[in-house]
Amino acid sequence: MPVLWLVIALLAIGAVGYILGRGRALKSAGGDIRKLHSLPSYYGWNAALKALVPALLLLVLWSLAQPFYINNSVSGMIGDSEISDGSNRGLVMAEVRRVADGLDNVVAAGLMSAENAQDGLADVAAITQQLKDAGQVVTSEITQPVLAAAQRYRVMKGTGNLLMSIAVIALALAGMVWGVKESHFDFWARNVVERGIKALLIAAASIAVLTTVGIVFSLIFNTWEFFRLYPAADFYTLLEWAPSFSGRGGSSDLGILPLLWGTFYISVVALVVAVPIGLFAAIYLSEYASPAVRGFAKPLLELLAGIPTIVYGLFALLTVGPMLLTVFGDDGFGWMSGGRAVMTAGITMGIMLIPFVSSLSDDIINAVPQAMRDGSYGLGATKSETIKQVILPAALPGIVGAILLAASRAIGETMIVVLGAGAAARLSLNPFEAMTTVTAKIVSQLTGDSDFASPEALVAFALGMNLFILTLGLNVLALYIVRKYREQYE
Structure with missing residues (x-):
């Protein structure tokens, strides 16, 4: 049945x-x-x-x-x-x-x-x-x-x-x-039914934990299988990513360093775009905007968070890339040879992260007690001085936590990178060159007619394990900072 x-x-x-x-x-x-x-x-x-x-x-x-x-x-x-x-x-x-x-x-x-x-x-x-x-x-x-x-x-x-x-x-x-x-x-x-319902609620609350444990063990077991077939020393030291699907036992260079560099580089560009814009938007909405403007602008800004990432990827491919190419391409500075580049993916990803940074920062700034504002005004400070010297320092731990959460979101992004940054795994400082990330290579390694008995397919789990550790560390650090911030006013 x-x-x-x-x-x-x-x-x-x-x-x-x-x-x-x-x-x-x-x-x-x-x-x-x-x-x-x-x-x-x-x-x-x-x-x-x-x-x-x-x-x-x-x-x-x-x-x-x-x-x-x-x-x-x-x-x-x-x-x-x-x-x-x-x-x-x-x-x-x-x-x-x-x-x-x-x-x-x-x-x-x-x-x-x-x-x-x-x-x-x-x-x-x-x-x-x-x-x-x-x-x-x-x-x-x-x-x-x-x-x-x-x-x-x-x-x-x-x-x-x-x-x-x-x-x-x-x-x-x-x-x-x-x-x-x-x-x-x-x-x-x-009494029996209420005890049973309580037990069911506890079981439901445990599902998230058990799911996380299952994901971790799945990654660990498959990563272990990969490292039985491919040397871990080469994986973490080689500077080249050149998988070969010539068959089981085919030679390949599977170095993760170019992928980690591309992930880090694109995420930094995204944060450079998202953090200033999102933070300034949060300051304006929380301190300067009237209730009517805030009630209109905040939902409109957060609407960006509801756009599917594939749409952002198409926006990067069809709009941001050609726009950058006209300025930095052969007809401009001559720095950019194609529409797919670190800057294309980074700028688009930064636009996607703006509502994430602004919404969290807005909530954190609003959590600063009004008494601190009133005390600053009572000492003769202006609104801008109060924001710079009182509100932002008080909200800084929470804002840092929001930025770290945004960073972990950027590291895990896939579709924008696939469509906007290209597929080249390289170590380069040029932001106008095509690069790729760990998530994009996980998709490519498990797409198509792959030999699932080869290291080139199993490497996706090793990449996922490293990405999981990286994002988990950022999330734990961000939550720790936010929790320490909240303890000051609760």
């Missing part, structure tokens, strides 16, 4: 449990609601929660554990001869899963019979061609062991899904019966 239909069945069981639990509680009280310990709805929710929560938890745990069990069972069918240089068992198993999913898709589309998909004596070349013709992702010619493992994978997956459906529905029915049996007029249903 598909997961969607399984969830719908669980919701139906929960609804039935709610109705039966509520009705049984009222019946036990002779229809007199005053004899019930709790409101009738609590008895219904008690039965519904007992039916839904354990069953959904089992569904999630089973869905997470089943792939690991199947992988471990099927990987034994992959011999050492299938693991070539530059590859490993985990990458071959990824190919097995792709073949299994491809077989499922072509069978579901009616392009192949179920019997042929499971035929252990089927022609491997014909199966490979059928999958490719159907648009399924097949990275190479399928071998007989890979096909046999994929067929075994399909059988185990189908059996596991069937057993999961039976177990989940049985647990939901058992929970519903348990909740309905508890529905008696003297049962403390409200």
Whole structure:
């Protein structure tokens, strides 16, 4: 049973449990609601929660554990001869899963019979061609062991899904019966339901933390696989980025330093544009603008934050780049040879970051107590002197935190860089040359017909790990500074 239909069945069981639990509680009280310990709805929710929560938890745990069990069972069918240089068992198993999913898709589309998909004596070349013709992702010619493992994978997956459906529905029915049996007029249903809701809220609050942990472990494991295939010393010391997709074990120069330099350079240009404009806009809106002007200008300024980054990228490609080229190109100073350059991406990214800096700085400046302003005015200071000597120094830690948050946002930007800065990985001080960033190379390394068993594809995870560490450090530093600022006035 598909997961969607399984969830719908669980919701139906929960609804039935709610109705039966509520009705049984009222019946036990002779229809007199005053004899019930709790409101009738609590008895219904008690039965519904007992039916839904354990069953959904089992569904999630089973869905997470089943792939690991199947992988471990099927990987034994992959011999050492299938693991070539530059590859490993985990990458071959990824190919097995792709073949299994491809077989499922072509069978579901009616392009192949179920019997042929499971035929252990089927022609491997014909199966490979059928999958490719159907648009399924097949990275190479399928071998007989890979096909046999994929067929075994399909059988185990189908059996596991069937057993999961039976177990989940049985647990939901058992929970519903348990909740309905508890529905008696003297049962403390409200207390049980409120404890259950509290537990659900705690679980919901933990999802963000668990998601972060999952992302980190995914990056760590795949980065470890990359460094098993490619020397870490070369990755952090080489000054050239020249990936080669000539096949598994092909020679490549995968130095991260040119990418880090491009990321840093473009982010600095963006901050040079965004910080002064955003800070001056925040000062004007918080200290000089009338309520009517502020009510109009602030939402209009923040509208920039709602524009998709792909639109900013097109703006960089079609407007900012040609405009810079007319001034700094061959017809001007002669410094710029093309529209794609660090300045193109940096200026466009800075425009995108203006509302980010201005909104945070505006909130921080407004948080400065009015008493500090009044004291400065009482000593004879003008408005500009008060802003320079009182308000900005008091708000400086928070403003620095806002700038660091904007910097982390700039470092993680992708589409503006792809369209505005080009794809050249180089170490150069010329802001009118094309460069690229870590995020842009992550996209390019995982786009197209890549050999996922090669270091050139796995390097995307190593790049992502370094980018994650960099942005995490900036975010932690920014939050620390903002928290220290807030402690002065709370």
